[in-house]
Amino acid sequence: MTRSPIPLPESFLARPIAHRALHDVAAGRPENSRAAIHAAIDAGYGIEVDLQLSKDAQAMVFHDYDLRRLTGETGPIQQRTSVELGGVELSYGNEGIPTFAEVLQIVSGRVPLLVEMKDQDGAMGPRTGPLEQAVASALAGYEGDVAVMSFNPHSVATLGELDPGFALGLTTEAFLEKDNPLLPAATRRYLRDIPDFDRVNASFISHDIHDLRSPAVAKLKAKGVPILCWTVKSKASEVEARKIAHNITFEGYVA
Template sequence: MERPALSEAFFNAPITHRGFHNLAAGIPENSLAAFQAAMDAGYGIELDVQATKDADAMVFHDYDMKRLTGASGPIQMCDLEQAKARTLLGNDEPIPTFAEVLEFVAGRVPLLVEIKDQHGAMGPVDGRLERAVAEVLKGYVGPVALMSFNPHSVAVLADAAPGIPRGITTENWLGEDEQLIPAKRRAELVKIADYDRVGACFISHQASDLDRPRVADLKAAGARILCWTIRSAAQEAKAREVAENVTFEGYVPG
């Protein structure tokens, strides 16, 4: 299986978590304003992709739209027109499509794209969102990498976009939200056993869990190690003992 390497551009500057957002300043997460702020500061961009009911790729983190738009309802139940009619709290931007973000960024900074699990249990995927993302990326020029917490999603990306670097977003699977995932599946995921099967070249691991032996083993075998989410200079210094770069929010790296 082809295993394209992560561009060195991903290690030249810290990566903003959902853009360089600051809601108090009118810059919501995963907005064009947040991406512009990241580019202005010379940072990379991490962003999330969800699907509409017709599998249009939208740049949005949550499954329900309440926190970010003020109106409840799953984004997966909206068609494209309905999703774009929702505006983001903070600056009234519409939820951007992935295609709009690619056109806006235009290769100026690295893009680390997380494909959100669409089925709720980190199980097999239908591949609609992954293929939609791959289609939109055709012809894009600039450093970009794809990742997901769900290895099944990464496996689809290996087929749909074999030339684009891909990785697995990883963690200890002990958080409150993670308890919604079946225990058996969490026990599988924490082993990061699918790394070679899906042709990954990196992981983006939970910063507080970087001392996990499996992370060290992968790094020794050549995996590139990113991490999430850093919120202070002290956390960054600690994470960089293992990780080659950080995804950050809520402070300005030195």
């Protein structure tokens, strides 16, 4: 039996969403850090975080595949255990990389939580499973408003097969070659039209602000699909984005 998509909770449209939490390195709050999460909660914003997989199959709140940009260490995050990653200090802060389970305990339903699973296949393909299982396990019993998305439709479909009980969405963009140099041209052409929306039981998208006038976005919006967007970096850009998007993910200014 085909399940109906779970609607995106209204709370995701009621307040701006802090991209990778309310980060500010000048204030000692790196992206996706506990400090940035606490700051977003205190300010009443929704929170967006990213997930990568550890060597011991735990969901870690971290954006990149490699440790280099965000820490003083190098190498793929998947080559470290969750305990080891907890001891890797984030640059411009004084804390290690948090697990998703710990972040859920911090948020505890106080604000809506938008979760992006980073592609683990490497080419938006079907090699999925461990991260999606870790996400479903961590969220079992969580009572706050949460929604999970990914650029990789296979990842969203895999999570949906676990019957997680929360809204699923697709992170979307124009998939230009300059932004996705490792993706085959055929894959980029396919993904930019958002053809998997219904197949993966999605109920929303989060689309690149620079491509909000895409015909694929217009088609979904006309069907009543909630449109979030990423990443708004100024009040002027927010005004323009809100002409199309129902809500924004922001950073670098006070939304």
